[in-house]
Amino acid sequence: MQHTATISRMKAAGAPPRLSAFAQWADRHFKWLLVAPAVLLILALSIYPLLFSMVVSFINYDFQVPGHAFVGVKNYERVVFDPVARWSLVLTACLSGLSVAIEFVLGLLVALTMVRSFPGRGVIMSILIVPLFISPVIVGQAWTLLLQRPFGPTNYILTQLLGQEVTIGWMTESPWLYVSLIIADVWQWTPFMFVILLAGLTAISPNLYEAAELDSVNAWQAFWAITVPHLGPMMLLALTFRLLDAIRMFDTIFIMTGGGPGTQTYTASYYLYTVGFTQFHLSQATAGSWLFLIFTALVVMLLVRRLLKAEPV
Amino acid sequence: MPVVARARRRKRRSVPIGRILLLGFFLVFVLWPLYWMFNTSIKPSDDYLTVPPVWFPTAPTLVHYKAALFAYRGLDGLINSLIISLSATVLSALFGTLMAYSLARYNTGGQHLSFWVLSQRFLPPIGIVLPVFLIYRGVGLYDTHIGLIIAYTVFTLPVSVWMMFAYFRGMPKSMEEAALVDGCTRWEAFWRVAVPLAAPGIVAAAVFAFIACWTEFFFALILTSRTAFTLPTVFRAFIGFQGAQYGEAAALAIVSLVPSIALGVLAQRHLVRGLTLGAVRG
Numbered sequence: 001m002q003h004t005a006t007i008s009r010m011k012a013a014g015a016p017p018r019l020s021a022f023a024q025w026a027d028r029h030f031k032w033l034l035v036a037p038a039v040l041l042i043l044a045l046s047i048y049p050l051l052f053s054m055v056v057s058f059i060n061y062d063f064q065v066p067g068h069a070f071v072g073v074k075n076y077e078r079v080v081f082d083p084v085a086r087w088s089l090v091l092t093a094c095l096s097g098l099s100v101a102i103e104f105v106l107g108l109l110v111a112l113t114m115v116r117s118f119p120g121r122g123v124i125m126s127i128l129i130v131p132l133f134i135s136p137v138i139v140g141q142a143w144t145l146l147l148q149r150p151f152g153p154t155n156y157i158l159t160q161l162l163g164q165e166v167t168i169g170w171m172t173e174s175p176w177l178y179v180s181l182i183i184a185d186v187w188q189w190t191p192f193m194f195v196i197l198l199a200g201l202t203a204i205s206p207n208l209y210e211a212a213e214l215d216s217v218n219a220w221q222a223f224w225a226i227t228v229p230h231l232g233p234m235m236l237l238a239l240t241f242r243l244l245d246a247i248r249m250f251d252t253i254f255i256m257t258g259g260g261p262g263t264q265t266y267t268a269s270y271y272l273y274t275v276g277f278t279q280f281h282l283s284q285a286t287a288g289s290w291l292f293l294i295f296t297a298l299v300v301m302l303l304v305r306r307l308l309k310a311e312p313v
Numbered sequence: 314m315p316v317v318a319r320a321r322r323r324k325r326r327s328v329p330i331g332r333i334l335l336l337g338f339f340l341v342f343v344l345w346p347l348y349w350m351f352n353t354s355i356k357p358s359d360d361y362l363t364v365p366p367v368w369f370p371t372a373p374t375l376v377h378y379k380a381a382l383f384a385y386r387g388l389d390g391l392i393n394s395l396i397i398s399l400s401a402t403v404l405s406a407l408f409g410t411l412m413a414y415s416l417a418r419y420n421t422g423g424q425h426l427s428f429w430v431l432s433q434r435f436l437p438p439i440g441i442v443l444p445v446f447l448i449y450r451g452v453g454l455y456d457t458h459i460g461l462i463i464a465y466t467v468f469t470l471p472v473s474v475w476m477m478f479a480y481f482r483g484m485p486k487s488m489e490e491a492a493l494v495d496g497c498t499r500w501e502a503f504w505r506v507a508v509p510l511a512a513p514g515i516v517a518a519a520v521f522a523f524i525a526c527w528t529e530f531f532f533a534l535i536l537t538s539r540t541a542f543t544l545p546t547v548f549r550a551f552i553g554f555q556g557a558q559y560g561e562a563a564a565l566a567i568v569s570l571v572p573s574i575a576l577g578v579l580a581q582r583h584l585v586r587g588l589t590l591g592a593v594r595g
Contacts, residue, residue: 023498031497034415035426038408045467046433049444056444110339113332124336126578128343130540132588133530133577137545138566142346145353151559153349153366187346190339192588197482199585199593242434251530255548269439269531276443277535289440296437304435 057287063280075287079275084263085288088271089295095178095267096246099185103241106186107193114194115201129195131188140255143184147171177257177265184252189245193238200234201227234309240303247296268292337520338549353380361559378568380437381404385550386542387565394544394569397458401465406519408466409473410511414475414503418489434471434590442535449536454539464532468524472590478522479591480514481507490493517583520576527573544569 010299019027026033057075059068076308081087110128114121131139146152158166170180204227212222250269257265266274272292276285335487355373376530382388412430415421422429445464446455454460488510492502508515530545537546544565551562 019498026500026550031415031419032422034503035421036412038412038430038474039426041408041463042430042433042470045445045463046441049441049448052448053440053444055385056447062477063446106339109335113329113336124340126581127340129577129581129584130574130583131343132348133524133528133573134571135530135545137528137530137548138570139346141548141551141562141566142350145559145563146346146349152360156364156366187342190344191454195588234593237592242590247492248437248439250439251545254530254534255552258552269437272439272443273535282443282447286443289437289443292437293440296435300432301437306340 002008004156004306006067008014009088022210040227053286053289056283059283060283061286063282067099071283078281079288084266085271087263088268089292091266092247092249092268095181095185096243097190099182100239100243100246101203102182102186103190103242104235107190107238108197108235110190111198114198122216129191131196132191134187134188136251137255139184139188139285140252143180143187143252144171144256147180171257172261173262177261181252181265184256185249187245189242192242195233196238196241197231200231204230234305236307240307243303244296244300247299268295350563350566353559354567356560358377358560370552377564379563381561381568385547385561385565387544387547390542390544390547391568393458394527397461397465397541397543398523400458400462401469402519403521404462404466405469405473405522406515409470409518409522410477410508410515410570412470413474413477414457414481416478418486418507424459427475430471430474431590433467434475438468438531442532445536455536456540457542458541461533461536461541461543464536465526468529468532469525471516472525472587473522475590475592476518476586477511477591479586480511480518484510514583517580517587520580520583521587524573524577527569 058070058072060071061068068276114125138156144152147154149155149167149169149216152170154170155166155168159169167178170176208226208230211221248269249267250273253259253265253267253270259270261265269292272285272288275281275288352368352370354377355375356367356370357372357374357376358368360370373399380389390558416427449460451453454463489502492506493499497505528545529543533543534544534549537543547564547565551558551565580587
């Protein structure tokens, strides 16, 4: 500790700082006092609730059934044997995987067009990042306005472009509602990929590409030989962060489809929300959220381990 | 180096049509929903269901804005959002800076403490919000401003801590060490020397915390009802109705996205650090 060393040297030099007993105590425990407020808040509102929900998941806590008796793993059983729960987990994996994949490819392509500077680049940059600062609720609302029949102009535009009548129920018909949800997610989060990948791309030395050009390597080969390996850690970082947010998908579904029709667009978060807050099976919902937490932790361990090994920047 | 010069000239001469098309397509994709929302917000209700749609409203009106703000309590939501987001932002930036300084300069708790804070960022909110809802009902914090302020402070802390952690690590320690040699306490070295130097980083962290609170929906949906509801939760009123409230929904959306977009674009220099929790300098 360099600071302690300087202070003791100072004291030895005969210039003891005149401090009250409290101030001396505070100075000695300075580093712990600084972390205390944040740590206490996280303990109170994150760790304590988690432990509390662990307890709730093993007792009866249901606004429809009185009493808080111990029920063992019954709450967990109810979730595991609920076909809707299993469907919601599959849907969460598919929707988030597909969205993130599209966002990654599109974000990389757009980042590649923006690497070299050109007139108007700054303005375009400012426009492209706008979706990042909008509430997902509003994103859902915006796409509802565009897609919902009969008001939304999308079907009209498609009819004009394709030359035949298009009457797609974007928020009600089976494959199309997934397309709508993915479009909304892609619209909001492609800029996230784009911004991070662009930062990675601009960090690659242009000398490498000039050298490649002298060796008459074509652009495609240069992409695989220079861009991909240098951008690797950044790609992994962007994908990890994005995927961990994508599996929480809730807001756009709440606004656009309300989980419906039926339970077709229930993601894991939406399923747990309805079990807990519209059916009031609170203990069953906490049991389910613990299972979901474990799934998330597995994903985190897999991805973040690899991320730490790659050491970005 | 004539070869390089020739190669450069060749590159400059070819017009990158593919790139321009891709970028143009993506720009339209980004701007189109925003334009249509704005268009809907100033369009008279009679123009909703016409074929073809009204692309440019000829008789713009503010009637939807009035209805959204007053009839649907959008103004109350706006005020609540401001109170709650600002308070949580100040607390998060303050506590985040304190903790980040300790982690960066004294290596408090080693790697474990900093990664424990980071792991909070990746917890799915559904796992936290159910028990928090039960606890809040028990202690009377349900549907209060204070309750949501505390929740938002905790939910933005990991980002504040990690952004400031990266910022302090990038700052030289020599000034603070000089202050300590001159007889300052550690608190003085932190508060009088390090904090003013880190001010730009603190402002950037605060901006991202504010945007996160301003756009948050899930916690607000579950932890508030008729008193402390925030702007995003007002949109519940517009779900499921066929046609009648499109203008109001669009107007409220425009009102609510202006502040966060303005702040975000102003702070875009720090965007990469904000999105990656300081892992990437940008």
